[in-house]
Amino acid sequence: MPQLNGGGGDDLGANDEMISFKDEGEQEEKISENSSAERDLADVKSSLVNESETNQNSSSDSEAERRPAPRSETFRDKTRESLEEAAKRQDGGLFKSPPYPGYPFIMIPDLTSPYLPNGSLSPTARTSNKVPVVQHPHHVHPLTPLITYSNEHFTPGNPPPHLQTDVDPKTGIPRPPHPPDISPYYPLSPGTVGQIPHPLGWLVPQQGQPVYPITTGGFRHPYPTALTVNASMSRFPPHMVPPHHSLHTTGIPHPAIVTPNVKQESSHSDISSLDSSKQTDGKKVEEKKKEVHIKKPLNAFMLYMKEMRAKVVAECTLKESAAINQILGRRWHALSREEQAKYYELARKERQLHMQLYPGWSARDNYVKRREYFPNPCLSLPPITDLSAPKKCRARFGLDQQNNWCGPCRCVWCVLALARAR
DNA sequence: CTACCTTTGAAGGTT
DNA sequence: AACCTTCAAAGGTAG
Numbered sequence: 001m002p003q004l005n006g007g008g009g010d011d012l013g014a015n016d017e018m019i020s021f022k023d024e025g026e027q028e029e030k031i032s033e034n035s036s037a038e039r040d041l042a043d044v045k046s047s048l049v050n051e052s053e054t055n056q057n058s059s060s061d062s063e064a065e066r067r068p069a070p071r072s073e074t075f076r077d078k079t080r081e082s083l084e085e086a087a088k089r090q091d092g093g094l095f096k097s098p099p100y101p102g103y104p105f106i107m108i109p110d111l112t113s114p115y116l117p118n119g120s121l122s123p124t125a126r127t128s129n130k131v132p133v134v135q136h137p138h139h140v141h142p143l144t145p146l147i148t149y150s151n152e153h154f155t156p157g158n159p160p161p162h163l164q165t166d167v168d169p170k171t172g173i174p175r176p177p178h179p180p181d182i183s184p185y186y187p188l189s190p191g192t193v194g195q196i197p198h199p200l201g202w203l204v205p206q207q208g209q210p211v212y213p214i215t216t217g218g219f220r221h222p223y224p225t226a227l228t229v230n231a232s233m234s235r236f237p238p239h240m241v242p243p244h245h246s247l248h249t250t251g252i253p254h255p256a257i258v259t260p261n262v263k264q265e266s267s268h269s270d271i272s273s274l275d276s277s278k279q280t281d282g283k284k285v286e287e288k289k290k291e292v293h294i295k296k297p298l299n300a301f302m303l304y305m306k307e308m309r310a311k312v313v314a315e316c317t318l319k320e321s322a323a324i325n326q327i328l329g330r331r332w333h334a335l336s337r338e339e340q341a342k343y344y345e346l347a348r349k350e351r352q353l354h355m356q357l358y359p360g361w362s363a364r365d366n367y368v369k370r371r372e373y374f375p376n377p378c379l380s381l382p383p384i385t386d387l388s389a390p391k392k393c394r395a396r397f398g399l400d401q402q403n404n405w406c407g408p409c410r411c412v413w414c415v416l417a418l419a420r421a422r
Numbered sequence: 423c424t425a426c427c428t429t430t431g432a433a434g435g436t437t
Numbered sequence: 438a439a440c441c442t443t444c445a446a447a448g449g450t451a452g
Contacts, residue, residue, distance in 0.1 A: 295444085295445060295446095296432075296433085296443095296444055297432085298446075299430065299431040299432055299445070300431065301430035302429090302430075302446060304430090305429075305446065305447080306447085309446080309447065309448095313447095313448095319447095319448065319449065320427085320428090320447095320448065320450075321428070321429090321447040321448045321449065322426090322427040322428040322429085322449080322450090323427095323428075323449095324428085324429090324447075324448085325427085325428045325446090325447075327429090328429065329428075329430065330429090332429080332430070333430095344431095347432085351432080362434075363432075363433050363434060363444070363445090364433080364435085364443090366443080366444060366445085367434085367443060367444080368443085368444095
């Protein structure tokens with residue numbers, strides 16, 4: 001983990017955080033040219049066309065410019081390796097200027113505690129000191145006040161109408177405004193957050209932008225109590241406790257919390273529900289609705305993408321995210337160390353806030369049903385003694401060797417053995 | 423309707 | 438420790 005490189009003096013993050021930056025030909029001369037999204041796009045596209053050709057880095061510039069941009073779908077047909085290869089060529093030759101001059105970024109004042117003097121997060125802080133992260137309603141990034149992810153979404157002194165009155169989405173009854181001195185958006189279990197000074201408190205209440213509401217679902221079992229919202233125990237009035245899981249006090253679904261059945265399902269709850277046929281369907285549906293999906297905090301590059309995507313899309317006609325992301329990836333590498341550091345810092349704060357708001361949350365919670373949860377049934381079967389059976393099956397290596405996981409071997413021997421065991 | 427593509431980084435898991 | 442896998446966002450596209 002990058003931030004755990006305590007010995008290192010690099011405060012900009014981990015070594016690996018900067019590896020890519022270094023690898024991107026930082027030593028190479030940077031021609032001062034105005035790089036546009038069209039140029040990037042043309043680079044991406046031309047790289048796909050040119051990938052089969054042998055070209056030198058130095059000569060790829062004009063060649064790519066001359067080449068007409070292929071249909072955008074072309075890149076889908078290319079392998080990832082070829083794309084990377086092409087991108088490297090482009091980076092080395094074509095894409096040389098930092099395309100990110102007007103950096104619309106407001107640097108956060110150093111928010112103290114969890115960081116070592118060099119700016120990196122102390123190991124203890126990472127494990128014990130939970131520092132909050134902010135995530136905002138849909139399309140509004142939690143750190144929008146800090147970086148201009150989308151300026152139109154947030155105006156500090158002029159909150160949007162739907163936020164001003166803070167109307168309960170269910171009842172339609174306006175809620176009283178939150179006290180200015182207390183952030184209403186951290187209804188965490190007492191003893192965890194409430195006593196911890198909010199490192200990002202400067203961005204929470206002023207904007208009326210909620211951060212992760214705590215939820216009762218979507219967590220792994222070892223941490224249920226810490227995640228349960230108990231209004232009576234909370235120092236916050238009951239009306240400040242989020243009324244529902246994925247709805248914060250404004251009633252806007254939080255981007256970090258989605259119902260899992262939209263795309264993914266909580267692995268644990270899913271497993272437990274596999275044999276829950278006893279329950280009624282209505283109950284199942286109800287439980288499903290109660291489940292929430294707490295998303296991972298965004299990393300530095302994701303924050304960068306979120307901010308810059310609209311810009312790139314606006315500069316070129318292409319809207320296909322795959323192509324846009326290629327451009328953004330190259331722009332990311334073209335950023336200076338300091339510019340990247342800003343995003344690493346933001347991402348670090350995001351992680352810390354996320355950690356504080358969801359102490360028991362693990363990235364694994366969002367994994368879909370994982371194979372390791374299901375031991376290979378073949379392993380528990382009696383050994384196959386038939387010598388005509390494949391050796392691997394006789395040895396009870398009933399694994400999908402290619403995928404290297406504990407899925408049941410579908411060979412006839414294992415299937416028969418499995419059937420016999422049943 | 424769902425999965426895929428495409429990027430980087432973080433985190434968890436495996437070897 | 439090194440390596441592998443998954444998931445974060447996004448929206449067009451293919452099946």
